[in-house]
Amino acid sequence: MKPLYENCIFRSAERARAFDFLGEELVDHSMKWGRGLADTALFKGKLKHLELFVLRYGAEVTVDSDTFDGFALVHMSLRGGTGIEVDGRDLHVAEGRAAVIAPRKRLRLHCLQGAERMVVKVPYELLGPAPERGEGDIPVGSGFMVSRSLTPQWVALSQALLGMLAAPSDAVFSSAWVEHFERSSALFLSSHQPDPSYAWMSAENVREDTTRVASEPLALSHGAQCMERALEYMQSRMFAPISLSDLARAASVSERTLNVLCRRFHGVAPMTLLRNLRLDAVRSRLLLQPDANVTQTALEYGFAHPGRFAACYRERFDELPHQTLSRATR
Template identity: 45%
Template sequence: MHSQSVSLAPLYRRRVFQSSEKVDCHVQVARELSAHDLYWKGDNVDTALFKATIRQLQIFMLKYGAEVVVRPTLFQGFVLVHMTLSGVAEIEADGQKIRIPQGQAAVIAPKRNLRLWWQAGSEQLILKVPVALFSEIDLRRDVDLAGTPSLLLLPQQVASHWELLMQSLLGVLGLPAPAASHTEWINHFERGAVEFLWSQLAPGSVSSALADTGKQSAAEIGDHGKFRQLEALENYIQARLCAPVTLADLARATGVSVRGLNILCHRHHGVAPMDLLRNIRLDAARRRLLEQPAATVTETAFEFGFAHMGRFSAYYRQRFGELPKQTLVRHH
């Protein structure tokens, strides 16, 4: 059964191929992702590949049907993020091995060798990320992946955030024909996903920030200056309710590191920074629906940064106990 948290409908409208022939599968996948050796462990071949391009990011859904072992060549200028939609995948890179159960994701950036095993019936959602994008969001530029993990299973505590980022990217695919008004938001969603990945991969980063505050973070969130930081954070968000905002933007505006910002928000708001941003935007969207009878749910959602209407409605109902359309009907 698929992970229920990510809707693939926009991606399923972009099929590259579907085949029951082993040769066809190998050639097509190699062309889109990476040259590789493919070893079939069964004859139940039911492969399908779906692909969508955002701007510089590419999203794939790939299944083989049968159990397979894949040995790709080393990636040239990109890393992959695998999220298991069904079944189980096992990945071994540079001597490290992990299993990716359904609903979890791993970042793959091998330096020497790579081997992937997919259980029969396994389906994977794959994000292809050019390394050059990491350089664009890191002040050091010219990012070298030599100091990053070859294989990283995203911690359970950040899984929901990653799913939200992937859903936002997939939501972009459902937008009407490209328009100038969409460009800024599309760039925002793409940059947000890359910044999140770099916050996990960057040398010296700590994925379990909440469990290990460290000396620097303890100083950042100490009593001295914490209220000033909280005020700066809220003022920054309120001034940019209708503008793209990334996790790094929030950290810079608050004057702390990304790790320090996470701890600050959890201790004083009980949620992660991007969840706080979402809640404040939901509050603003509700005010719009209450105060402007002519407002539409779709326009309101998009204006406040919600590209996926299903997600917007779910978050709205969770926060206010009713759907946005019910707010319009009941109050007008």
């Protein structure tokens, strides 16, 4: 993230100034401040088409917005979490996860105190052609999470984009190559939507789409719904102590049933899944913030024993944390 942190375009403790500046730079919106002291900072980098930001408010804040004008936003939580309500769908973007949003009607974001996120502004024109595209059509769904299995790939693409920003001044990239890479990054998002039928929806069709999406969870098996509740509980408490009994209560099943479900859907025991999610989040932070302190980051995620943490990290990623940092700074 160093190329972005080196270009701070706004910083202020005044809430009114933050509202005015962010409205002009990102999207027109309204803001409601909550707990904590405002310390708004916006860092920016720009390629040929894509704009990359790191944004933090300091305090807890709720942001409301309507439709975007010709672009989608990719939100990736770097620190803390963000709750997103877009056109009737609820998304929880835990630390290390990413979501794509392009509201047809209404957007609300709730950022926790101290939260920080990376935002990529992607023009619709980069997201690929569509057959019989009509005026007002939008190339991505109104809101969806980048899947857990694909998040490392998005992190790698983000690192490559940041690397282009960090290139020395005498490095001359081919304009055609830069555009190709930007389009490839955007296409990665549009082509990995949970349901391709969400793509190329006009604003007039959003009501039908929202109704269909809202009914989809009913089609999930009872076991899948219980497992999803357990996962949401894990993601919303990435820094807090969690026991197996806590997870079972969140999923509304017994500990034995949760163990069976977790092994069926994820191939591991519940506490191993929790550990893996936290290891993934640590890795995402190390890749995106090369100046991060490994020990402090591990402690934040509940790894109290450095040696045991390093062993678990190596077992999962086949490298030690400091090796991840070394690769991120190259």
